[in-house]
Amino acid sequence: LTHLLTIEGLPRDIVTHILDTAESFVPLAERDVKKLPLLRGKSVFNLFFENSTRTRTTFEIAAKRLSADVYNLNINASSTSKGESLLDTINNLSAMQADMFVVRHASSGAPHLIAQHVAPHLHVINAGDGRHAHPTQGLLDMYTIRHYKKEFHNLRVAIVGDILHSRVARSDIHALSTLGVPEIRAIGPLTLLPAGMEQMGVKVYTDMEEGLRGVDVIIMLRLQNERMRGALLPSAQEYFKHYGLTQEKLALAAPDAIVMHPGPMNRGVEIESAVADGKQAVILNQVTFGIAVRMAVMSIVGGA
Numbered sequence: 668l669t670h671l672l673t674i675e676g677l678p679r680d681i682v683t684h685i686l687d688t689a690e691s692f693v694p695l696a697e698r699d700v701k702k703l704p705l706l707r708g709k710s711v712f713n714l715f716f717e718n719s720t721r722t723r724t725t726f727e728i729a730a731k732r733l734s735a736d737v738y739n740l741n742i743n744a745s746s747t748s749k750g751e752s753l754l755d756t757i758n759n760l761s762a763m764q765a766d767m768f769v770v771r772h773a774s775s776g777a778p779h780l781i782a783q784h785v786a787p788h789l790h791v792i793n794a795g796d797g798r799h800a801h802p803t804q805g806l807l808d809m810y811t812i813r814h815y816k817k818e819f820h821n822l823r824v825a826i827v828g829d830i831l832h833s834r835v836a837r838s839d840i841h842a843l844s845t846l847g848v849p850e851i852r853a854i855g856p857l858t859l860l861p862a863g864m865e866q867m868g869v870k871v872y873t874d875m876e877e878g879l880r881g882v883d884v885i886i887m888l889r890l891q892n893e894r895m896r897g898a899l900l901p902s903a904q905e906y907f908k909h910y911g912l913t914q915e916k917l918a919l920a921a922p923d924a925i926v927m928h929p930g931p932m933n934r935g936v937e938i939e940s941a942v943a944d945g946k947q948a949v950i951l952n953q954v955t956f957g958i959a960v961r962m963a964v965m966s967i968v969g970g971a
């Protein structure tokens with residue numbers, strides 16, 4: 668695996684290998700123990716052209732735990748504001764002996780463009796591109812599901828909210844299908860559900876109560892207002908009434924269902940605090956697992 672750009676098309680054995688490798692890193696990711704030398708002498712550049720709290724920070728922690736040298740480009744203070752193109756920026760960073768680029772960009776396809784352009788010894792990891800893909804989030808979501816549910820072949824998984832604009836939903840759907848989850852449900856208003864879900868093997872529900880019945884895993888998504896140019900947005904109160912996850916609605920799922928959210932959460936819009944902070948929520952565990960999963964991805968992509 669030279670780059671990680673998307674989960675779509677990634678063979679099941681590679682996905683499983685990443686999850687297994689991450690599992691071997693969990694003690695290291697959870698506690699401050701000795702670093703691994705797997706990326707010693709390598710330079711990892713974090714290029715976040717869009718804001719991030721979880722992804723950028725956990726990539727940095729993961730790279731440091733693999734002994735890499737990490738450089739976080741401050742995009743707002745960089746020469747992109749003077750009109751420098753994305754590829755010229757990449758060329759210049761490559762000239763600084765970069766080994767790996769971790770890229771988040773508002774434009775779908777930006778990490779693919781970089782991967783096509785860079786020298787063969789360079790590696791590109793997609794940290795979220797537009798509404799297209801967020802592969803490491805998809806992988807850490809699969810890690811979380813496997814951690815709590817052990818198997819994939821007997822699960823009903825519901826993804827709820829703004830699926831149309833969500834790169835996380837797309838990566839999760841590809842990963843869940845690859846790992847053999849028999850029932851994937853997409854729940855949301857018709858205006859926020861992309862066409863072609865059924866062709867991807869996903870059951871579509873506009874009624875949240877109906878869609879949540881008996882599910883084992885609930886993945887909540889926020890409204891991606893920044894990607895809804897010109898769209899008629901529902902009010903937060905109206906949205907919460909129909910698609911907010913409350914304790915009452917959660918009770919329709921399996922009694923041991925887990926509640927996930929990639930973050931950032933908008934409390935009182937897609938999820939109420941009693942659920943977000945409740946016993947079934949594994950939202951902060953997802954963040955912790957993200958360190959191990961990103962260590963696994965960087966070590967495998969980096970050929971360590």
Ligand code: CP
Nearest residue numbers: 719720721722929930
């Ligand atoms: N889940 C996720 O991508 O969060 P950030 O935007 O904070 O990185």
